[in-house]
Amino acid sequence: MVSGEQSHIHLLEKARALRQQGDYREAIEVYREVLNADRDCLEALNEVGLIHVIIGEQTLAEVAFDLAISISPYDFRAYSNKAEAFLTLDRFEEALEAAEEGLKLSPECAELWEKKAQALESMTRIDEAIDAYNEAIKYDSENPETWKALALCLDAQEKWTEVARAYRIAAELHEKRGESKEAESCEKFAGFAEKS
16 A cells, blocks of 8 residues: 555656656646645645646646745745746736745745846846846856856847856856757857957
8 A cells, every 4th residue: 555645756756757748738637636635735836837837827827836835935936936937928027026025035046036037137127137147146156047148138238248258157067067069159159249
């Protein structure tokens, strides 16, 4: 006989496998089984919410993330995921609000700083976006995507030396990960910036 917790873990693994295979509707059904057994399962709520984002059901995603926030207000994931859902809908003010709500509780969360930066950048508040990307980097300097996003904002301000530096750092990080094509691309953009 499988214990409740083992069954719960097994169902989560099954749902994740279905999600990775692109079987989103089936994955949602399995996540619902998990939530029927444990209404407060943050992993299931966040993951089912992300599937709803992927398949364009942002309202259902928002419900899942709000429920996760109500269960565990200090868990940054639901705030970040909620911000992502709003970003995909071009609801940038709401994305910014979700990120800022999360940052009040988790001020050192790089992921939330990045979501805030994306919202600000989308609203063409470039100076503020640059500040937010720099905050994200302060808490996680190993994400090449953050460095590239920062480079794009700096590019908008024609700060070529800083653009080149950000792309070179991104290139090094991609190289460390064995992502040579991405590293080459970043080096190329760094070169363009230096010639500007």
